[in-house]
Amino acid sequence: MSERQTIESRLLETWESRAGSAMNGRLHDGRELAMARFREAGIPAKSEAWKYTPIRRILERMPLLSLGAAAEGDTLSAADVAAFAIDGLDAFRVVLVNGRFRADLSDLAGLPAGVRILDLRNAASDPAVVEHLDGTGQEARDAFAELNSAFVQDGMVVVVDAGIVLERPVFIQHVLTAGSPALIQPRLLGVFGKDSQARIVEVCRTIGQDHVLTNAMSEFHTATGAVIDHVRVIDEHKDAVHINSLRSYQEGGSTFSTNVITVSAGVVRNQSYFLPDGENCETHLSGFYLGQNGAHIDNHTLVDHAKPECYSNELFKGILSNKAIGVFNGKVLVRQDAQKINAYQSNKSVILDDTARMYSKPELEIYADDVRCSHGATTGELDQEAMFYLQTRGIRKDDARLILLEAFAADVLDRIRLDAVRDHVDALIRRRLSQN
Amino acid sequence: MLEITNLHASIEDDGTEILKGINLSVAAGEVHAIMGPNGSGKSTLASVLAGRGGYDITQGSVSFQGEDLLDMDPDVRAREGLFLAFQYPVELPGVNMATFLRHAVNSIREHRGQDELSAVDFLKLMKEKAAFVNLDPSLRSRAVNEGFSGGEKKRNEIFQLAMLEPKLAVLDETDSGLDIDALRVVSDGVNQLRAADRSFVVITHYQRLLEYIVPDHVHVLMGGRIVKSGGAELAHKLEEHGYDWIKDEAVVA
Numbered sequence: 001m002s003e004r005q006t007i008e009s010r011l012l013e014t015w016e017s018r019a020g021s022a023m024n025g026r027l028h029d030g031r032e033l034a035m036a037r038f039r040e041a042g043i044p045a046k047s048e049a050w051k052y053t054p055i056r057r058i059l060e061r062m063p064l065l066s067l068g069a070a071a072e073g074d075t076l077s078a079a080d081v082a083a084f085a086i087d088g089l090d091a092f093r094v095v096l097v098n099g100r101f102r103a104d105l106s107d108l109a110g111l112p113a114g115v116r117i118l119d120l121r122n123a124a125s126d127p128a129v130v131e132h133l134d135g136t137g138q139e140a141r142d143a144f145a146e147l148n149s150a151f152v153q154d155g156m157v158v159v160v161d162a163g164i165v166l167e168r169p170v171f172i173q174h175v176l177t178a179g180s181p182a183l184i185q186p187r188l189l190g191v192f193g194k195d196s197q198a199r200i201v202e203v204c205r206t207i208g209q210d211h212v213l214t215n216a217m218s219e220f221h222t223a224t225g226a227v228i229d230h231v232r233v234i235d236e237h238k239d240a241v242h243i244n245s246l247r248s249y250q251e252g253g254s255t256f257s258t259n260v261i262t263v264s265a266g267v268v269r270n271q272s273y274f275l276p277d278g279e280n281c282e283t284h285l286s287g288f289y290l291g292q293n294g295a296h297i298d299n300h301t302l303v304d305h306a307k308p309e310c311y312s313n314e315l316f317k318g319i320l321s322n323k324a325i326g327v328f329n330g331k332v333l334v335r336q337d338a339q340k341i342n343a344y345q346s347n348k349s350v351i352l353d354d355t356a357r358m359y360s361k362p363e364l365e366i367y368a369d370d371v372r373c374s375h376g377a378t379t380g381e382l383d384q385e386a387m388f389y390l391q392t393r394g395i396r397k398d399d400a401r402l403i404l405l406e407a408f409a410a411d412v413l414d415r416i417r418l419d420a421v422r423d424h425v426d427a428l429i430r431r432r433l434s435q436n
Numbered sequence: 437m438l439e440i441t442n443l444h445a446s447i448e449d450d451g452t453e454i455l456k457g458i459n460l461s462v463a464a465g466e467v468h469a470i471m472g473p474n475g476s477g478k479s480t481l482a483s484v485l486a487g488r489g490g491y492d493i494t495q496g497s498v499s500f501q502g503e504d505l506l507d508m509d510p511d512v513r514a515r516e517g518l519f520l521a522f523q524y525p526v527e528l529p530g531v532n533m534a535t536f537l538r539h540a541v542n543s544i545r546e547h548r549g550q551d552e553l554s555a556v557d558f559l560k561l562m563k564e565k566a567a568f569v570n571l572d573p574s575l576r577s578r579a580v581n582e583g584f585s586g587g588e589k590k591r592n593e594i595f596q597l598a599m600l601e602p603k604l605a606v607l608d609e610t611d612s613g614l615d616i617d618a619l620r621v622v623s624d625g626v627n628q629l630r631a632a633d634r635s636f637v638v639i640t641h642y643q644r645l646l647e648y649i650v651p652d653h654v655h656v657l658m659g660g661r662i663v664k665s666g667g668a669e670l671a672h673k674l675e676e677h678g679y680d681w682i683k684d685e686a687v688v689a
Contacts, residue, residue, distance in 0.1 A: 384489065389526040392486050393540035393596065394514035394547070403539065407530030407579075 007043050007059055015150060030134050034149035041143040049142070052327040052359040053269055053298040058241060062211050065183040073097035073177045076207075078105050081175050084205045088420035091171035091201065092117065098176055099154035099186030099216075114161035117170065120187055121153060128159040128191040132221045135249070142271075145245050148185050148217040155187030158200065162193030162223070169199035169418060174216075176204070176240065181211040188218040194251075195225040201421055202232040206240050214242045224251040224278065230258040231416055233425060238294075240266040245273075252278020252307070259415050260287040261425055262297045263432055271300040276310045283312040288412045288425075290432055291324030291356065298327035305338040308368075314345040317412045319405055319433070321352035331363040332375065338368045345375040350382055350408055398434075405433055437635045438462040438505075438604055443496035445484050454480040456660035457496070462604070467636040469646055469671060472657035473679050478639045479523060481657070482608040485637075486520035487513050501603065514540075515547035517603030521593040521610050528580035536580050537562065537599055544600055565598040569625040587618035594625040605629075606637045611645035623648030643675035656682055 005013075015035055045056045076097050094117060095105035101119035108117055116126070123129050134149055160166055176184060192198055206212065214236075222228050236242055242264060248256050254276075262268050274283050289297040303312045312332065320326045328347040349358040360377040382404055390400035409429060416422040438460070445455040454477045462468050472478050484491055485498065487510035498505040505513060528536065541561070542552045553561065562576055569591040581589050590610055597605050607626070611619055626636065626649050638649055646654070646668065654670040655662045656679070664670065664682050674682075 383526075386526050386528055388486075388488055388510060389522065389528070390536070390540075391510035392514050392520050392522075393536070393600065394511055394543040395539050396511050396543065397509065399539060399543070400511070403531055403536070404528070407528060410530040 007056075008039060010064070011147065012039065018151075031150050031152060034134070034146045034152075037141070038143055038146035038150055041146060043143055049300065049329070052325070053267070053296065055243075055269070058267055059213065062213060062241065063181045065181050065211070065213055073100065073175065076102070076105070076175065076177055080177075080207065081105055081173060084173050084175065084203060086171065086201070086203070086420055086424045088423070089169070089171055089201070089418065090420075091169040093171045093173065094156055095173045095175065096154070096156060096186055098178065098182065099174075099184045099214075101154070101156050112164065112166070114164040115166055116157065116159040118157040118159075120155040120157055120189070123157045126157060126159070129157055129189060132191050132219065133187075133189055135219070135221065142245075144215050144243050144271075145217055145247075148187060148215050148245065151185045152187050154185065155189070157189045157191070158198070159191045160193060160196040160198045160226075163195050164193065165197040166199070169201050172200065172202045174202060174204040175207060176212050176214065176236070177207040178210045178212050179208070183213045183215065185215045185217075188216070190218070190220040190228070192220070192222045192226040192228050194223040196223070197227045199229040199418060200231070201418065202230075204232070204234045204236060204242065206236045209237055209239060211239045212241070214240065214244070216243065217245045218247070220246070220248045220256065222248065222250045222254045222256050225253050226251075227255045228257070229417060230256070231261070231418070231421055232258070233261045233428075234264050234268055234270075235428065236264040236266055236268075238265040240264065242266070242268045244268070244270045246270070248272070248274045248283070250274075250276045250278065250281045250283065253280045254278070255282040255284075257284035257415070258286070259412070260299070261413075261416075262287065262299075263290045263428060264297070265293060265295050267296040269298045269300065272302070274301070274303045274312070276303075276305060276307060276312065278307055279309040281307070281310040283310070284415065285312070286315040286412050286415050287317075288409055288429075289316070289318035289320075289326055290429055291318065291320040291326050292322055292432065294323045296325045296327075299330070300327075301330045303332045303343065305332070305334045305341045305343060308337065308339040308341065310338070311342045312344070314343075315412050315415070316347045317409060318349045318358070319352065319408070320349060320356035320358055323355045325356070326358040326360075328359070328377070329361045329363070330375075331365065332373065334364075334366040334368050334371050334373065336367040339370045341368060341371040341373065343371070343373040347377040348408075349379040350405065351379060352382065402430065402433055406430065437464045437466075437501060438637070439499040441497050441499075443481075443484070443498060444494045445480060446492045446494055448490050448492050451492075453494070454491075454660055455484065458657075458660075458662060460655065460662060462635050462637060464635055465630075465632040466653065467630065467638060467649065467651045469638045469640060469649075469651035469654045470657050470662075471640060471643070471654060471671065471674055474641070476657045477660045478641075478657055479608055482520060482523075482606050482637075482639055485606055486510060486518065511543070514600070514602075515544050519597050519600055519602035519605040521590075521597060521605065521607045523609040523612060525581050525584075525589040525593055527582045527584075529582050531580045533576045533578060533580050534559075534562065537596065540596070541599055561599065566595055568598050568628065569594045570621050571595050586613040587615065590614055590618065590622055591625070594622050598625065598629060601634075603633065604635045604637070606639065608639050609641060610638070611640055611642060619645065620648060643671045646671045658683065
């Protein structure tokens with residue numbers, strides 16, 4: 001009986017039934033290999049990496065997920081996605097509906113020479129895809145990365161050639177809409193040439209209230225001297241489970257910044273792997289999580305300092321209330337030859353009531369002897385003396401609370417450098433905090 | 437203006453009674469000084485008036501402009517015209533001074549039925565009042581009290597007092613930790629704010645502040661009660677002779 005089937009065998013069955021529509025060439029081999037590895041790994045039941053996010057139980061509780069449901073978004077119109085725009089953001093725009101690239105809803109007019117933004121389905125033979133898809137972070141692969149690779153088909157590719165400074169950001173709107181429980185597996189590949197510059201903004205939103213599992217994967221390959229800035233905002237509904245694997249590979253002298261803002265009502269796992277694979281890399285990783293009303297938000301990061309003279313700065317902050325659960329597990333690994341590393345990590349959470357919980361596990365693992373590293377984690381209530389101080393100035397309790405929470409979030413949100421995006425996120429968080 | 441009658445207050449956590457029957461009457465335009473040794477209940481009185489949590493009011497009443505003060509939340513007290521200058525002003529990282537004060541000023545203006553100040557008028561007001569207490573203009577673009585020196589924090593309290601124009605200001609040991617120059621600046625600020633419709637309760641351990649802010653009445657608080665009241669000359673006597681003579685007198689009484 002299908003009810004008795006494991007998640008793995010169900011997925012395998014689906015995968016086999018779709019093998020005929022698989023992409024050609026190297027992608028095809030990659031998919032076979034990934035599926036074999038997925039079957040070997042299996043969805044974690046008991047594992048340290050998933051200790052506070054019992055993913056197997058979460059997935060088992062979901063109704064049968066259909067891959068075919070991805071096609072249900074094909075009728076979505078421009079008007080349907082207009083509500084998800086960011087005011088004042090002048091950007092090249094890509095709309096992915098249920099992971100599928102919708103050229104008709106996207107706006108890439110004026111894309112300069114040397115920049116390619118492609119539907120992954122049509123890009124199997126693009127040199128950037130051939131060289132870099134599944135190209136990095138083999139150590140950090142887990143069942144979900146393998147699963148995404150096994151099914152890889154939907155998604156997009158951004159290629160910025162060497163020396164190109166892309167002035168306008170690339171705004172990627174992920175829209176999920178499903179009339180039945182769905183599994184969506186979008187893939188984003190970013191390949192940034194030597195000394196190039198680009199800014200990528202992703203916003204993930206859902207339409208409707210059906211059960212949906214997103215198993216997304218993003219790979220970024222940042223060449224020497226390139227400066228890349230990435231923001232991802234995840235704002236999905238209660239029955240959405242979102243697993244988001246990011247893998248960043250940097251050549252020497254490059255700068256990669258990423259900031260993940262999670263305000264979803266369901267379950268979100270952001271798992272990110274950073275490999276600064278050359279000297280003088282800068283890696284900025286940060287995130288903000290607002291967990292309300294039973295939301296579950298897990299941020300899991302690994303910075304693998306294998307090369308000397310690099311800098312990484314990690315800051316994750318969040319606010320939790322009303323039965324929400326927050327998880328932070330950040331590991332900074334400094335390998336033996338990685339001397340002169342500066343690595344900083346901090347996680348701070350505010351818990352607004354005693355039904356919310358935060359599990360924080362910062363980890364430093366250092367094998368080099370000439371490094372400067374620090375880490376720290378704090379979880380606490382809102383400062384009552386600060387509340388009182390504001391109130392004695394005539395400020396209402398609700399306003400005082402909002403002022404202090406916004407101030408708490410300010411330094412991590414300040415890392416969003418695009419003003420329009422920063423304003424959008426500020427307003428979003430203010431709105432959610434006011435509703436609580 | 438303020439009428440405190442037989443006020444008793446205890447620490448919520450352990451029930452220790454700190455205020456044991458305070459009676460105090462402050463009329464409009466008056467400056468009252470409350471002096472007393474450490475642990476006499478001075479700061480507790482300031483806290484209870486401003487509405488800080490953690491205290492149980494077990495007996496007595498406080499009326500402010502004819503209304504029951506103890507029934508109001510701290511922010512309502514402030515909008516009704518009560519101001520507390522903190523002994524230890526709180527640092528608010530990430531909260532910009534201008535944003536903070538604009539919220540405060542407009543909350544109070546709204547309560548008084550006045551229109552919100554425009555951004556331009558607000559900045560003008562800030563500039564004017566900052567000059568009042570010699571506050572470095574750059575402090576206004578910084579986070580509230582963060583990285584301020586002790587003197588800057590106290591001047592910032594008086595600056596806020598000037599911005600919010602309360603009916604009654606309670607100054608809780610505003611002189612502590614101030615050098616003589618800062619003390620003079622703070623006192624000048626307070627003296628300029630004295631008005632026929634504005635009262636002050638100045639809480640201090642030392643008489644020296646009262647050389648600059650000359651009070652109409654001086655009260656000695658000991659063991660949770662006001663044990664002696666007099667004019668400005670009482671402060672001089674305390675400076676000369678300390679508190680022991682009052683203690684003896686109080687025991688005899």
